[in-house]
Structure formats: C-alpha cells, structure tokens
Amino acid sequence: MPRPPDIGWQHGTMIGGHRHHVQCNYCHRTMIGGITRFKKHLASKRGEIKGCEAVPKEVRETIRKHLASLKPRRPSKKKLRRIEEGAILVPISTNGNMETDASDPDETNTRQELLNLQEAEIHSPKSADQQFIVGTREFFDAFSTISCKDEQGLAPPRATDLGWAHGMMVNGDRQKIQCKYCLKVILGGGISRLKQHLAGERGNIVPCEKVPDDIRTQMQQHLGFKVLERLKKQKDSEAVTSSIQQSKDGYDSEILNAISTREGSGERRGKEVDEGSPNKRKRIKKLHVPQASPIPLATLQHTFASQESIDQADIAVAKFMYDTGILFNAANSIYFQRMADAIATAGPGYKMPSYHSLRGKLLNRCVHEVGEICKELRKSWEVTGCTVMVDRWMDKTGRAIINFFIYCPKGTMFLKSVDASDIENTSEGLLSLFDGIVQDVGPRNIVNFITDSAPCYKAAGRALMKKCKTFFWSMCANNCIELMLKCLGEMDEVKGLLAKAKKICQLTYNNVWVLDLLREKTEGRDLIQHAMTEFVMNFLTIHNIVSFRDSLQQIFTSSIWEQSSLSKQRVGMDVMRIVLDPQFWESCTKIMKVSKPLVTVLNLLDSRERPSMGYLYDLMEKAKKEIMSAFDNKESDYLPYLEVIGHVRDELHSPLHAAAYYFNPSIYFNPNFSLNNVIQKGLLDCIETLEPDLTAQDNITKHKAFYEDAVGDFSRPVALRGRESLSPATWWSLYASDYPDLQRFAVRILSQTCSITRSERTGTMNESVHSSKNRLEHERLNDLAFVHYNLRFQERQPLALVSKALPRGEDDPVCLEGRINNAGDWIVDPEVLEGGGIDRMDVSLPSDPAPARQVSNSGSGNLGDEGGGANECNKSDGSVDS
Template sequence: MASTPEFIPIGSQKHDPAWKHCQMIKCGDRTQLKCIYCGKVFSGGGIHRIKEHLAGQKGNAASCLRVHADVRLSMQQSLDGVVVKKKKKKQKIAEDIRNLAPAINKVENTFVNQNEVDSGLQLLSLPNAVGSNSCFPAKEEGFIKSPVRRKRGRPKNISPPPTTSDAHPIGKLNSGTLKAKDQVHMAIGRFLYDVGVPLDAVNSIYFQPMIDAIASAGPALEGPSYHDLRGWILKNAVVEVNTALERFKAAWGRTGCSIMADEFTSETGKTLISFFIYCPEGTMFLKSVDASYIVTSVDALFELLKGVVEEVGVRHVIQVITNYGENYTAAANRLTEAFPTMFCTPCAARRINLMLEDIEKLEWINTTTERAQSISKFIHNHSAVLNMMRKHTGGKELIQPNNTRSAANFTTLQNMVSLKENLRAMVTSQEWLDCPYSKKPISVQMTDLFCSQTFWSHCITIIRLTQPLVRILRMVDSNKKPAMGFIYEGMYRAKETIKKELKKKEDYMPYWNIIDWRWDRRFHSPLHAAGFFLNPRFFYSIQGDVHTEVMSGMLDCIERLVPDIKIQDKINKELSSYKNASGDFGRKMAIRARNSLFPADWWSTYGGGCPNLTRLAIRILSQTCSTSGCNRDLIPVEHIHGQKRNRLEHQRLYDLVFVQYNLRLQQRKLLRNKPFDPISHDNIDHLEDWVVEKEPFFEENGDLDWIALDQPITNTANSEFTSDEPEGLDTGFDDEEIYNIGIDEEEDDDNGG
C-alpha cells in the first residue's frame, strides 16, 4: 500500500528563489519536489531542476505550461545569473590572489630569513595551476614540499576583501552606536506610519524575532514581494500553524476539550460565529461561519453546532459553550439529546460582566465612580498635571485596565485607593500650589475629593463588594490555567463577601438579587459543581457533609461523561478514597499541594490509586468557562463571508484568517504583561470614561506637549489569574442561605407566585 505524501515545511535557510514556487513532500523514505502550478513531481535533480522546469529550459526537465510569465522570466534570469555569478566568482578569486601578493611576498621573505636560522625548514612550492603568489597552510612539522590537490572555488584561507565603510548605512549596526539604532527605529516607524499598522503591533512576540532574522541576513536584504506574502509564505505559514496545532489535538484524548462558539455582529450587520477549541495546551481557531440566517432558526443552529462537534470528535468534547438566548437554549437541549456524553453551558464571562454592569448602575456607586472619573479626565488631559501625578506615585499609573469597561472601573477605584496617600501628598504639595492649574474649579474639586474621608470610604466599600466578581471575571478569561475548578467557589465567595460586608439582609439582598438574576439555576452547570467537588483545595475545606447540589452535580457528570456503567461503578468506589483522603491522597505532600498545585495537576500527581476517578477529574478540571477567544481587530473575518468572491481567493483569505487567529491565540499565553498607556487610542474602548473629556478641546496654557510626558514606570497590565490568591478558606462552605436562595425563589414560582 502506497504511503500518503507528507508536506514538509520549507525552512528559512532555503534562499534560492525557486523554493517559493514549489512544495517539498515526503513519500516513504524519499523526498520529492512538486511544482505548485502544474503539480508535476520531481524525484531528483534538486531545486535546479525545478528552476529549469519553471523557466521552460529544455533538456533536463519538461517545461511548466501553467507558470505565470513573470515567474518564468525571473527563473530564466536566475539561471542566467548563476552563470554570470560563477564567472564573477572566478574573476574575484584571481583579483583576491593578486591583492594578496605583497603580503605573501612579505611572508616568503620572513620564511627565508627564518630558514637561515632553522635550516630544517623548507619553503612550500606553490602549484602553478593556482598561481605563483598563492599560498596554502603548512603542516606543523614543517613546510614539506608536496603536491596539493586542486579544489574548486575559493581557497579556504583566503578571506574576502574588506568592505568599505559607506557600503550601506544600516551596515554599521554592529558598532552599537545610538545613531545607527535610531536610524533603524526611524525606518521601522516610517513603515508603520505609512501603511497604517496599529502601533501596538510591536508588542507581538513575533516582532523581535523578525528584527533578529533581518539583522542576521546582513545589509541589502531584499524583502518579500506582495505575491510572496500571499503565496508561498502564507502556504508555509499554514503548514507551520497546523503542525503546532497537532500538539493541541494530541492532548484532547487525555484532557478532553471545550468547543467555544463566539457570536458577534460585524460592521456591516452580519451575525458571525467563530468556533474555537480549548484545552490546557492552548486554544485553536477552527472556523468562522456567517450565521445571519442561522441564529433565528433552532433547527439550523442545532445542525451547525452538531456539525462542529462531529468535526472535532464527540469522544473528545466535554462541553459546548455558547451565548445565552432562547434559540441557543433550545438548540443546546437538542444537542445534548443527540450527544448524551457532553454538556452545553453558557459563557460565564458574559454573565459576570452583566452583574458588574448592574451593580455599577446603583446610584451611590455610580455617583462615586463618576466623581473619580471626572478627576482622572482632568489629570490625563494636561501633561503638567499628569507628570506631577506620576512623580508623586513613583511612576505608577492611576488607571488599571481590565477585560471589560465595568471591570476596569472597579479595578481603577481599587488602584486609586492604593495610591491614596500619594495623591493626597500631590494636592497638598508646594509644587501643586505653584502650578497654574491649582486655581481652576476642577482642581479645587480634585483637592477636596482626595482629602475627603467619605469618598475614600465609599471607594473601599465598592471594592470589597465587587472584588470577588472582578476576580472571577479575570479567572474565567485567564490564558494561564482552566477555570472549571474555581467558578463555583468564586460565585459562593462573592455572595458570602457581600453578606459579611453589609450584614443586614435588607442591605445585601439587592446585590444577591442581581447575581441570582444573571446567574439563575439554568447556569448552575453540573460541570461547575463537579469542578468544585474535585478541587482538593475547596473540597477538604468543607465543614460537614457535602451539599446536595454539589454532590448531585458530581453524579450527573459521572453518568453523562462516563457512559460505561462498569466504569461508573468503579468511580463510585474510588470516591470513598478521595473523600477520606486515604492512600496517596493522604500523604503530607498531597495535603501541602492542595493549595499550591492546580487541581488537574494535583490529580495527575496523587491520583494514581484511583485511575478511573482521576481520568474523569482531569477531563472536568481541564475545561474553560468562557467563550473568550482573542482580539478580533484587524483580522479580516468578514472578508471571507463577502458576497463577491472568487473561489480561489476565498480559500486564500480563509487560510489568512486561520493563520492570523491561531498566531494570536498562541501568543496570548506567552504575552502576559502587555505594555499599557491609558491615554493610548488602543485602550480608549474600555477607558474612555477615565481619559476622554466630554467638553470640546480647549487649552489656554498650551499644555498639550505629549512629547514632554513622563512615561509610567510600571506600565504593564497583567490580568492573569493565579491559584495562590487569598480566598479566606477558613470560613468553609456552610452558609445554607447562599445555597438555597435560588431554590426558594423557584418554589415560590411553582406555588403560583
């Protein structure tokens, strides 16, 4: 049976221009080259044979009948250039040898003088074929007169002539001078400004490797053409991305995976759904679908989701995460009926963000936030005031970004509280009193605000009420580790914190109602409860019996995710070892690791005595709770759904979107600390209320010199979730009111409420 051909990526070390117009494939033990135009496969002859084929040069290869005329011409010129290059190389070698004559004569004279002293040494006669002035290395025993075999090409001991200092302006980079570095940076900036590339493109993890690759190639490197970028380079990038994604797919068998359906509306009003597959190894973009005529039909939406599950492999899928709506709910119910070994769950990040938005609308919270925002706008629109603030805060920034506008509001209030004394010192300093802005009405308000104990007291209360929800949002959007083992505990702690802060039921119930309205019992997925049960950090902190809701969720997961009843029975037996912390679960190391290892890692290390339960635990704890993919900006998703399109060009665009999405998803996990500037246009969407003045721009003192701004010292934003954040685990999980509030409401509804 013939083996299936395997495409081999063409590495960057392949410099011949013909490599751009062919593919390298491996069939069995043989490596072959394939023309991308006519598909002809060459078993021998190397890249030179391909070049002759493309150039239409008869003799060693048949001519390609489908190659573009410009490619044929360039291949012919390349073949002609080889001949010319060989001639020039021979001429240069001869010239180098002539230039070396004085040095060789000097060496010969030295050898002659030395020979008069050490008569044992004899000069090595130079072969006539190379020239009387050529020289070769001598053996250490002495210069023995012996024939030397002629080699083709330049002799190894002959160095090329030194280049002139003005050969290329960028060629001076090795000197490390500031001027050379500035020239390079200006060239990069000029290019970015000309083509309109967002300036945060330099934050890409691929930016510096690109600079290094260009520098290593030396001066006068010819850049890729437009056709190169949309041709062989894109094709090789697709191969590279697919190769990287194979590692993700290999992990699905052990950890399972989550399908994430991210619905959004394009600029032209189309409803698009992008599908991603998540596992702890990483998130991959699968495809994008124009769902404008699908989301309104339960049948069509079900068929779409069903097709994606089958494409990924139902044996790997633990859950499908979607938006929440009537059509999605109905389609999800049909999907779990068709595939009874998986769950459908809503996106947790969206629901938690809605909770924060609702809490922010409460009058006293909204008033406090608006007062803080008005002061921040004044600071961030006057360079002298902004520099003064950064001076008194030690370079720390006032605003803290987050994934959503509401979360950014609350994290900024928290950051302002941490800088309270610095801000007070600023508005009471002599420098501030001498500043021309200190007499303005807004400046007086800022002074009063920063010196107001009531304002800071309100800020602290807001932070205490919202910090648990902000933490959950950061957790479910994290790129670092899966959040399934933490989401249930997070919701419990949020309600517990609010109750402890406000104490009276009439005070904390409005906040609980907001949470329960957005997170009703339809969102209590059995996966969330099972994740809590299987997280040793939380499970062993339970005081008394495990609550019925948690235990029921765990049993639901056993029945649905493990269809084999024999294995179900084994898991039930193994549960007792986990509950009693017997065997390896009771080791001192395992006990210490409950709070330090992520849950799936803990089971992988200490669950060997319960293999069936361990496998299930790892598959549950390895899932995400959100549909967050990556930033869709500048990815031409909508182009692949256009009405006017050529089939070939459509496939090219699809491959481009595939590469762009997956490259960004891969670097999300690597780029954790992103440089941050609050007044940057790139951050306006979430921070507009903190940096943009509502009134028209008007500046009396001409204080708009942005180049004079002092840059923040701590100007990076890290929204990553870590498992070692303070949790208050000593309080346990025994507040029945938190568990039963939703049940009581359902009973009231059932009784005709």
Template structure:
C-alpha cells in the same frame, strides 16, 4: 582575505602626513590602529580629527569608515595613503560580509552581477542553486549546490559589495538579492498575523525597512510579491498550522476539549460566529462564518454547531462555552444537551461577571460614585499643571487604571482614588491649588467640593465592598495563568464571602449584591462541571476548609452519570471514588499539601490516580477544561468582518478561509508571549478623552492589576504552576446559596 576572527593587523602611523608608509610595510611592523590616524578633540562629545585631510567626525568608528571610504553617509578621505585606505576598507567589508551572511544567507545568486560575468567577452553567468529547507519553528537549514568554487563565490560577493559600497547608492543596475525562503515566510507571517493589507508589500517604506534590516542598507532585498504572499507562502503556512492542529487533536481523546463560540453582530447587522477548540495542549481556531440568514433560527444554528461537533468528535467534547446570552443561543444549548447526554453547555465566566458588574453599576449609589470618580479623573488628567500637582501629592502614582476589559477600568480607578483619599484632600487645600487659576473656576471648585464631601467617600466604599471582589476575580481569570475548571466554584464563593465581610456581615447591605451574583450564576454560568471540578480538585478536597453541600454533590454525580459510557463504568467510578475520599493508596501520598499545591489538578490525577483508571479518566477530562470563553484570547473580530464582508467566487472564498485560519491561529500561538509583555490593548474610553491624550499627559497605559488594597490572599501569584493563594482559600460554608436566615 581578512577574517573577522583573524589577528587584528594594525599599521602604526605617526601623526605626520609625510610618514613613509612603504618603509613601515617593508619593515614588517604591519599594524593598523585607528587611534594612530586621528586626534581626539573632545572626549565628552567624542569628536575626532583625521590626520590626513583634517576632517572632523563623530568618533573613531566613523573615522574607520572615513578612511576606508565605506558607507554612503560618510565622506571618503581624499588624502589617506592608498595602502592604509585599502586595509581599513577590506577590514570593514569583511565585517559587513559576516553580518550579511548571518542575516541574509549566502549572497551567491544567479541574479547578482559579478565582475568576471559582466566583463566584455565573459560567458553566461554560472548557475548557482540555493536550496533552503526549513526545520523547526524558526530556524532553517541551508544546503548550497553550486558549480562555482567557494573561492569564486567569495570573490563575487566581494565584488558586489565593493561596487555597492563604493557608490553607496542603490540603482536599477545594482543586484536584487532574493531572500532565503525562511525570511520570505517570516514576512508572510507578519502580514497574516497582523492582518496588514498586502498592498503594503509594494510600498517604498516597507522595501526600505526590509533593506535596512536584512540588507544592512547596502543590499536591495527582493520582497515577496503579493501573488507569492497569497500563493505558496500562504499555502505553506496553512500546511504548517494544520500539522500543529493535527498533533493537538491527538490529545483530545484522552484529555477532552472545549468548543468556544464567539457570536456577535458586525457593522451592517450581519451575524458572525467563530469556533475555537481549547484543550490542555493548546487552542486551535477552526472556522468563522456568516450566520446572518439563520441567526434567529435555533434549529439551523444547531445544525451549524453539530457540524463542528462531528468535525471535532462528539466523544471528545466535554463542553461548549459561549459568550452570548441573547437571542436563540440559549435554546440551541438546550437542544444540543438534550441530544448529546455527555455534552455540557455554559456561558463564559468573563461574560457573566461583566453582566454582574453591569447590573451593579445600575444601582444608584454605585452609579453616582463611578460618575463622580470619572469627573475627578477627567478634570485632573485634562490639564498638565493639575496633573503635576496631583503627582507631587501622590508620589508620582496614577489614578487611572486602564484594563483590557472595558467594564473594569472605572472600578479600578475609583479604587485608586480611595487609596489616595488623604493625599487628594491635601492637594485641594494646598497653597499651590488655592493660588492656581483652576481654584476659582467652576469646574475646579466642583471637583474640590467632591473630594471634600464625605458622601462621595461613603459611596466609594460601597463600591469597593460590593464590586471590587468581582473585579479581582475577573482580573485573575484573564491573567497570565489559564483558568482551569477546578477553581471557579470556590473562587465565586470566596468573592461572595469577601463582599459579605466588606459590609460587616450586615445582611441588608450585602444581599443586594449576592442576589445579582446568584441570578447570573444560576441561569448562565453554573455547570455541573464546576461543582465536580471543586470536588475532584485535591487542593480543596484535602484541605480543612472543604465544604460539601447539595449543589456540589449533585454536580459530581451528574457528571459521573452523563460522562460514563455505560452503567459498568459508572459503577466502577463510584467504587474508585471511595479510595479518593478516604485518601488511600497512592492518594495517601498525593494528598500532602506539598504534592497537591505545585502541579495542576489534572496533572495530579495523572500522577496519583493510576490505580483508579476510570475515575482518573473522568477527573482529567473535567479538570483539564477551561471555564472561560473565547474573549480571553482577545481575537480581533474586525479581521473576520472584513474578510467575510462580500460574496466572492469559489477560489477567493478558499483563499479567504485560509487567511482567516492562519491569522487567528498565529494570534493564538503567540497569545502567551503577548500576555508576558502585556501587549493586549487597554480601555480608557469611559473617561471621555482619547488614549492619545492620556498617553501624552501621563504615560499610564500599562495593564494594571488590582491594587494592594484587596485582601492579601487575593494578591499573591504563583511561580511555575504553584496555584495562587487566592485559589487555595476556600469560603465559609453556604456562600453559594442566598442566605435565607
């Protein structure tokens, strides 16, 4: 048997057909170089002519398969001497077996037809047991117990492959190889995570996909049946995820956790809700349920959420973050915080900023500017000729900036249009434009007039000054790095100060925007945790720009009072706070900028706060929490909607619960990887033509970051943790409160 690691044995055969093969073999010069068996006809196209039958093939690799008679898509050579053909054939089969061993595992299996087993008079097939035990997340350990010798196994594999490759066709008589357990579970995970209908497992297309991938086109693989996907595969996946969840739960007592609620109205008017638990170690999906019957009953909703609190542990929960500001949810929050003094309730930062931007879009100047930007973008992207003309004038860039958050795309696109203002003006007065058919059409003239109208650009500048700072905050919150509690307070202050500077500190212009921000901050977003997080974040506290106002001090002492288990703990925290304020002891080392700027704030407290244990515990529980809600994880609601759609018997209900649990937890586990590759969907529906049209026209569907037009300190990003510079910049004093002067 030839090994893929053996010295290559090459027959050196001259070009003449009548060469004496037996003589060469007898002489001991046994070499087989495929280049001696064909003539290169065209180096550029790689065409090669067989020395024996004269057939042309596309390259020397294909010539090997031609001479060896391997592969159903290559014609076998009828003239090649038998010894040469066999050597090429054996070499190719050995290479293929090596690949199959790696991808599929050992091919020994009781269902494989073997020559000695299928020959007349043979005894019953020997029992070969293949045990596969999974270790780790993605690797597996294979332990093989067999009554047959290793040599017999190899012979059976060779026989199987020889039969298959010889015919090149998978027939009902051919073997069906059972996939290793790990491979079957991977297929199951694909169905569970993607939410694919199980009937796909029965399709010919999916069978061909698996055969081509794992069987290399020569082996027919046995795909798990629907019953297996819903049975042992689902059961094992539930157990593995539950083990991960149990390990994560062990950290809640020390770090605390946040419960994230997503409440929404599904098609048909049903009210659905799901619960996530977020902590520094990871995010876990707990439950999804239909609350249509009690959606408007705050007491009943309170009982539902209390059940989750008891499951997680009331003492472990620092806060509840919801995405909803409507209905009875606000009342539920008040009832819960009154009953549980250690619990805080707030609305997701992303949701609140979306509401702020929504209110700003209702302002006449903002609405007009965004509508005009939409007209310009739609016109340019609706015709390939105009699109090419635009690209020629703006150096191949794009105007449209899609974003996974629906409300952001129009603002980013307008920002791009403003950045290309001069180039767009030149485009609409160029000779190419004037000689085009669009220059004389009403829609073309309308857009050209818009681009040339100073009023449009003035309105656009108002949008950039008043709204883009919030858009930038929204983009940063939903970026690669998880948003942590210690940064939201100063970030919102900084956004307000940027708006103020954008209007040249003219109170009459920036106050309208400030009032909208303060309305949502005061009524929905702000929590004492935000102010305490700002105070306890060493990045800010030990900077020269730290500002202590009434809101910050009240927030800090509210957290100390509510989160302390008794008066003694509250007193000790107050005493230990003095060392932090003065930067004494270990804090003296930790307050250096090199120490506080390259690790997370909660990690900083773990390292430098050991001599102040009560304050350390409080700081870690506050600073390790997020301030954003479930929408960050882009979990598709329609999966829960479909699975919770109809009432079913108890067995089906259990299965549905498991499917939802596995689906969402797999999505959460892969969230960071998907963030890295930007796989989350983007939204361009605001422009009124489909994603397919835009993709065909320009291929611009990448998640876009805010452009470089924003201040330098807001664009830089971090490496490792290194907080981005935008979180290091503190605002001027008093930005949080509306200027009364």
C-alpha cells in the same frame, strides 16, 4: 539520469546558493560543510558538530537510519593510482584535540593497523613496497577518504587560499584541518571554517584564542571582501542569465543550469558539459541566482554591527511601521525578533518576499505548518477532552461575527470564523450552526460548550446539550462576572457614585496643568484604569481614585488651585466639594468591598498556568464569603449586593463546576471543604452524561471512595505534596493509574476551561475575511485568519509555562494599558465643561493611548440584546459584548 535530491534538503535551506552553507529549518543554525555534516547535526551525532535541539524525534530517527545505511565512500581511481605509485601515507594524527568517535572499535583497530604498517614500511627494504600497497588497499573500505599530502604535507596541490598558511591537513584530508596556533583539529567545513575559526566568528565554530591579533584582523578583512565578491558574482550571474534568456532559441534549457562559478577562488567546482562525450557522466550544477538588491560598500564595512549600523536598522524598521500603520504592539510578537535573526542569517542582499509570495506560496506553506500543529492538538482531545468556545462580537459595520475556538490543556486552536448576522436572533439558526461545529470536532471529544449570556445563545446552547446528551453547555464565567459588575453599576447608590467619580476624571483630563500636577504626585500613573469592558473599567477606576485620595485632596486645597480661574467655575467648585466630601470616600470604600473580590476572580480565571474549571466554584464561594466578611457579616448591609450577584451566578452554575470542585485535590483535602447537595448532584450528573458506558459508571462510583479516603497511590508522600503544587489534571494522571475509569473521568473534567478566550480578537482580520465576495479571495482570507489566530495561540502557550501570573499590560484581559476607546464619558462630557467646548488638541489623554486590539463598539449600546436596565440584570438575560 539526474541524481535524486538528498533527504537532508527536506530539513535544511541552502544559504546564498552555496551548497556547503546549510541552514537548519528547526534551530535556524547555519552549518558549513555540506549536506552530510548537516545530517549529522540533525542526527545529533557527537564528535563532529553540535546536535539540533529542536528537531522532531521522528526526523532525528529517520536521519540516523539514513546515515547508518550509507555505504563508505570508496576513493577515486586517481587516488588509488597515486598510492600504487609509491605515495607514503602520513601517520594518522593522535592529537588529543581531534574529535573522534571512540565508540567504534573497528575503526580504532583499523587505524592502529595502518600505523603498524607504516612503521614497518619505513624500516623495511624497498622490495616490501608492493606488500605495503596491497595491505593498505584492504583498509580503504573502513574509511570514507584517505588522501595523500603534497611534498610539504600542509596544503592540497595547487592550493591558493591564504587560509592554508595558518593550517595543515590531517592525513591529506581537506575536511580535516589543524590550526597552527591552538592545534585544534577542525572536522568538516574545509578551509572556510578554519578562517572563521581564526577570525573569531562565533555561531559556527569556537574562535581561536591563540591566533595573533594581526592574523585575526587579516582574516576578518578577508571574509568581509568575500561577501563583496559573492555579491559581485550574483550581479554578474544575473547579467549572464538575462543575456542567455534573450537569445534562448536553439539552446537547451539545461545548458543554463550548467553555468556556475566557485565562490571565493579560481578553482571550478565541476566540469563543463561535454556534449562530445556521451558516455562520460556529465556533472551539471544548477545556477542559483538569488534576487539580491544592490548593497553599498559602506554596509560591508559594518559587518561586525557598529552602533551606526544598528541605528540605521532601527530607523528602517521604524519607518516601515510608520509607513504601513502597523500597531506598535506588533513588536511584542515573538516572530518579530525571529524575522530579524533570519534576515541577518541570510546575509547582505537578502530580498524580502514579494506581495504575491506572501499571499501565495508562503501563506500556503504556513497553512500546512499550522495545520500539522492543529492535528497534534486534535489527537490530544481524545485523552483530555476539549471545550468549544463561541466568541461573539460586533464589528464596526454592525455585523455579528462568531469565532470558534477549541481549548485543551495542550493549546487552543482557532477552528473557523462565521458571519452570523442573519441567524443571531434565532435560536434555531444558531443551533444548526453549533451542531455543525460539534460534528467537526467530534461529540465524544467535547466536554464543555461555552457561549455568552445573550438570550438566543443561551437557548441554542441548552437545546444543543439536550440534543447531543454527551457534554454540557455553560455560560462564559468572565462574561457572567462582567454582567454582575454591570448590574451593580445600575444600582441607584452605585450609579450616583460613578457620576461623581466621572466628574473628577473629566475635569482632570480636560485641563493639562491639573493632569500634569496629578501625574507628578502619582509618579506618572493615571486615574482611569482601562479594561476590556466598560463595567470592569468603572470599578477599577474607582479603586484608582481611592488610592489617589491624598494626592487629589492636596491638589484641590493647594494655592495653585485657589489662584486658578478653574477654581471659580461651577465645574471646578463641584469637583472640589466631591474630593473634600468624606461621604464620597466612604461610599467608594463600600462599593470596593463588593467589586474587588469579583475583579480578583476575573483575574484568576484568566491565569494561563492551569485550566480554570477546577477553581471556579471555589473562587465564587470565597468571593461571597469575602464580601460578607467585609461588611462584618451584617446581612442588611451585604444582602442587596449578594442578591444582584446571586441571580447571575445561578445562571452560571454547571454540574461541571461542582464535579471539578470535588476532584480538585487542593480543595477537597482542605479542612474547609464541605460536601453539600449541589456538589453531589453535580457529580452524579457528570457521571451519567460524560460516561455512556454503564460498567465505567459503576467503577467511577465505586472507586471514588479510594480518592476520598486517600488510600493506595493517593496516600504516597509525593502525592500529598503534589496536591498544591501540581495542576489537578496532572495530579490525577500521575496517581490514579489503579483506577483507569475514574482517572479518565477526572482528567477530562479538570482539563477544561470555563471562560472564552477573547484577548486574541483582531477586528481588522475578521472584517477582511467577511467583507470579500470573491470565492477564491474569501478562501485565501480564511487561510490567513486560520494562520493568524493559531500563531497567536502558539505564541501565548510558552508564556503560561514561565509565569504564574500575567503581567499588567496589553495581554491582561482585565487591565489593558493604552486602551482609550472605551473611556467614554470618563474623559469628555460637553454638558459639564464650561467655556464653549474644547479643542481636541487641548485634551490630554492618558499615556500610550494606542489600543492594543480592536474590539466592538463600547458603551451601553453594546450591552444586551433586548434592552438594558436593572430588570434585565435581575432576570440574568443581559449579555456583555466585548
């Protein structure tokens, strides 16, 4: 019977068909020395190889138990016979460089007894030989292998590899070789690992520091030719395989698997199949024929990454990107460099996966891996609860696509994508869809259910909350703040200001010399500040124009401007009057007093460092006070703006926001905290809704007094310091263990988000999923979307751990560098420009105009489901598609 596959191959990959070259599936390190040495790497067994830092704990424990259960390898009959014939064992090395496991006293005692026996044999008469042999046999079970050396004691018999000229076996063991130069004993890997040690190859062994330069160069050249030899053998194997397949009739399929050659030497790894000896165990080695593309010799000469080879690799990657039309921001993926590293590890001749592999077995494998991660996220929902996020948007064909994301502190998960074009305008249809999602996630796991501000979605959300009665529905906080900015932009005063600002940008971006002059004065910065939605972009651009005030005035008062023909045209004179008008700048400063606090809230809510639920209520209160303070608390000045903002904020408010505000220790213990009626009622609503157990409700109501008075663990010095440094949910999990009901209640509330994750949207992906009418193809595309979104969420998760604030760039939900598709009339307005129109090549756009992500149609046409206007904002029935 064939031997079952070793458990180690479940966690490692054979490299180049060589069973002694194993790549770890977790840390991607390549081990040389076989599957046993690789299992010691997984088990983190010290003394022979560096342990794997990425292996899961359960895998490490399984491998450790497996290694502990293995029986010591008994020596072969041939080795026993050689010992009986009088072969003398060489004393075991006591060199300090040799790595041994000193924690095993039995092995240490056994080695010492062997040394004593050898010394006694040397000084004893020849008649004691037989006694020495018997004594030696008793210790064979304590060691896996005890080999005999040849006459010189340096290399194994019939050894031809040039590496043996620079190293010697220890105790006759081919897997324990001592370097002649630095005297280090290399355990595992054999002579190949010694040659890597001498050649200075890093990654698998420490380079030798004492080897002569000529020897190092010789080894480097030797290893380079080994690669060429391996490729030649692969090519020969392919030819042999093709020949055998052509004459396959009459041959057993197992015969093909018996063809193999040993890499790098003339010695064969196994015996040929002896059909005439049925009683003998047949050793069959499967033929591994990787599909390697031919590699030119010039490539092998650049094994050590010359600048020329690096340039060639860069050009190859660039051509692939240009040929396929992949967006350049794909290079920002963490998997981009990992892909390159994996290909480099595979070595020359690696063939990229085929079209069918990518859409078949590889996709299925990734679906399984991502599914395992999602299972872990689902387990955490029972402790922290979760937030269901309904991300609605319109694709290029006008279909309403809904992506369902599930948020928890451990990570965000993509659940599914639905084409809701037929039911979007009916709250009953949406309610049925939402209810199915609730049953999939689990009603007891959900704490918050978020939609945008579209009327039908709000109605369906409220109906769902009344039906389930175990969680809350709320509107997306980001969507509401964008709606506030939209309503501000529709005020007559602000509308006129935006029209003047757009004239400045239109003239600048449609005249190259003006744009170049401005960028020269602003160090390359642009007037237009791109953002996820038009409303945010409008006010961010106003901020930019104000910051460029001096530069703009210098341009329109310079001699270059006065001498240009543009200064004599109507559009040029209009823009010059605007730039030199003090009233325009006063109006800009005034509107910034209102918009800047709201944009600040928008940025803080999208910080990935902590769940945002515990901060929303406080941020909105601070924004309101900042606006009032900016107008010197003159009610007549700030009241018109606060009334517009207040209508939307009333719709945004949820009892969860009030309860999270109360449970946030950094806010509650602040001297400025005040417990008003809204917060008290919100807290009671949460207790009754989120905690169905009456006893737990009573405990929460009773024990919250200990939190208010900061007694017990709440008063520890470390707890006092942690109020500001720890996230609120973490703080409660550490210092509220004496009150488990209150602790669980607070942690579940503080672990939620109040905004929909929209920055991961990929229009092309959703369009592909919902355009296919073939059932099997549709399932495959659903799998692709499942893997795509969840990999993106995994990519985002580590960023939150290393940075408190997002960089201003493509991953920032407010400021998206390079977005131009929602600039609209900020750049081109044919009615304003004179001269019969402008060719598209004459219009100079902001730098890096490639969009970071595909979004829905921009402009006012996307806003609201039932018309627009100030009346819509006053009723808070508008919505912001993005």
